[in-house]
Amino acid sequence: xxxxxxNIFAGNPLDRAGDRRNDPxxxxxxxxxxxxxxxxxxxxxxxxxxxxxxxxLAWAPLTKARASALGEEIxxxxxxxxxxxxxxxxxxxxxxxxxxxxxxxxxxxxxxxAKSLFDWRRRNRFCPNCGTEALATGGGxxxxxxxxxxxxxxxxxxxxxxxxxFRDRCFVARGPAWPPxxxxxxxxxxxxxxxxxxxxxxxxxxxxxLRVTRVRHHSSQPWPFPSQLxxxxxxxVESDAVTLDxxxxxxxxxxxxxxxxxxxxxxxxTVIAPPPxxxxxxxxxxxxxxxxx
Numbered sequence: 001x002x003x004x005x006x007n008i009f010a011g012n013p014l015d016r017a018g019d020r021r022n023d024p025x026x027x028x029x030x031x032x033x034x035x036x037x038x039x040x041x042x043x044x045x046x047x048x049x050x051x052x053x054x055x056x057l058a059w060a061p062l063t064k065a066r067a068s069a070l071g072e073e074i075x076x077x078x079x080x081x082x083x084x085x086x087x088x089x090x091x092x093x094x095x096x097x098x099x100x101x102x103x104x105x106x107x108x109x110x111x112x113x114a115k116s117l118f119d120w121r122r123r124n125r126f127c128p129n130c131g132t133e134a135l136a137t138g139g140g141x142x143x144x145x146x147x148x149x150x151x152x153x154x155x156x157x158x159x160x161x162x163x164x165x166f167r168d169r170c171f172v173a174r175g176p177a178w179p180p181x182x183x184x185x186x187x188x189x190x191x192x193x194x195x196x197x198x199x200x201x202x203x204x205x206x207x208x209x210l211r212v213t214r215v216r217h218h219s220s221q222p223w224p225f226p227s228q229l230x231x232x233x234x235x236x237v238e239s240d241a242v243t244l245d246x247x248x249x250x251x252x253x254x255x256x257x258x259x260x261x262x263x264x265x266x267x268x269x270t271v272i273a274p275p276p277x278x279x280x281x282x283x284x285x286x287x288x289x290x291x292x293x
Contacts, residue, residue, distance in 0.1 A: 007221035007232075008100050008277045012109040014077030014084055021075055021139035030075060030083035031062065038065035038073060038085045039114055043122075045096030046111040047089065054102045055094060057111060062087075074117050074140030076110065086114035088121075096224065101277050112224040117141070119226035120154040127152070155227060160199045161187035162233040163283040164210055166240045170260055170287050172271065173208065173244070173252035181272040183253060183263070185280040187230070200233055208252065209243030212236070216293045218286055221279040232279045234286065236293035261288045 020026045030036060037059045040047040049058040062073065062085050069087035076084045096115055100108040117140060127134045127145035134143035134152060143152045163185045164171040172183035188203035190196060201212040214236040221230040240254055253271055255263065263273040264285060274280040 006105065007219055007230075007279050007282050008105065008108050009112040009222045009224060010109060010220070011105050012077075012113060013106045014079055014110060016077040017075075018141075021141060022137070024137075027075055027139045031073070031085070033083050035082040036062040036085060037079075037082065038062045038087050039076070039110065040065055040068070040087055040089045040092065041111065041114045041118060042089050042091050042093035043118075045093040045099050045115060046107075047092050048094045048099055048103065053104075055099055056103055057107045071121070072136050072140060074114065074121075076113060084110070086117070088118045097277055101275065109222075112222055116222070116224040116227045117154060119224070123226075124152055156222075157228045158190040158196075158231060159187055159223070159228045160190055160196055160203065160231050160233060161185050161279060161283070162200045162204065162215075162235050163280075163287055164204060164208075164212070164235055164237045165287065165293055166237050166254070169240065169254040169256055170284065171208070171210065171237070171240075171242070171252060171254055172260075172263075172284070173249040175248070176246070176250045178250070179272070181270055182274075183271050184274045184278065185283050186249070187280075190231075196231055196233070200235055204235070204237065207245050207248040209241065210237040211239070213238050214293045216291075218283055218291065219279065221282075223279075230279045232283050234283060234291055234293050257288050260284050264288065 039057055047058045048055040065087045068089050073085040073087045076086050127150055129150045130148045132145050132147035134145050137144045174183050186207055190199040197215045200215050204210040204212055212235050216234045218232045218234055223230045262268040263271040
């Protein structure tokens with residue numbers, strides 16, 4: 001997978017050891033490992049320190065990090081054979097969007113995974129079946145109800161995000177709450193009983209009146225705000241006639257490859273491209289570089 005497109009929050013370097021973390025003896029052994037490290041993370045993002053190239057994760061020995069932990073640590077995996085954990089703290093973290101654009105891709109990916117897990121844990125303290133407080137198991141990746149026996153796992157919400165293309169132009173749009181000029185690729189949650197391609201076609205028609213004729217998968221991105229998986233697509237549409245749903249999109253633009261390149265470089269007079277943290281920017285750059293539906 002070394003040639004896979006790179007998106008921020010993708011490319012987690014850890015061996016998740018998913019086949020072993022359900023063994024309590026393994027987790028206990030890893031927690032006692034003399035080289036066990038812990039990432040600290042508050043509700044906003046990870047605790048960082050200044051490195052030679054900017055912010056980086058401020059790792060601490062697990063035994064030390066436990067002193068300020070709000071709950072049990074979560075086992076993230078193995079890094080070069082040594083166990084890596086995450087602990088939740090009350091404060092001191094750097095906002096994750098800001099941190100992700102400044103730290104290394106590996107650090108951003110690990111921090112994103114930790115934040116998603118802590119967000120899930122905060123929202124799922126009690127069993128939704130019977131209301132009993134659930135217990136953390138599986139190294140923090142599962143919650144088990146001691147009353148009804150139900151097991152609950154972190155959820156991932158799939159979202160399709162698509163760059164529509166008609167002939168030699170791509171379509172970008174702005175949400176009503178976004179700053180003037182800030183444009184991105186349209187996106188929407190995939191609904192139950194719906195394929196990725198069907199969601200792409202439905203969302204574009206609902207939001208912009210565009211009819212999809214062909215869909216190409218480009219890349220995906222874990223999006224820990226709190227737990228989406230962004231599925232990046234480039235799609236062909238049958239015309240450039242647009243009918244915007246004002247509750248979803250405030251304005252839109254069709255860009256040539258040169259205009260899209262100018263927006264990415266900050267040279268476009270009216271269109272501001274998505275930030276580097278967003279997969280939408282990856283999709284626009286891919287199309288500028290010659291990727292078609």
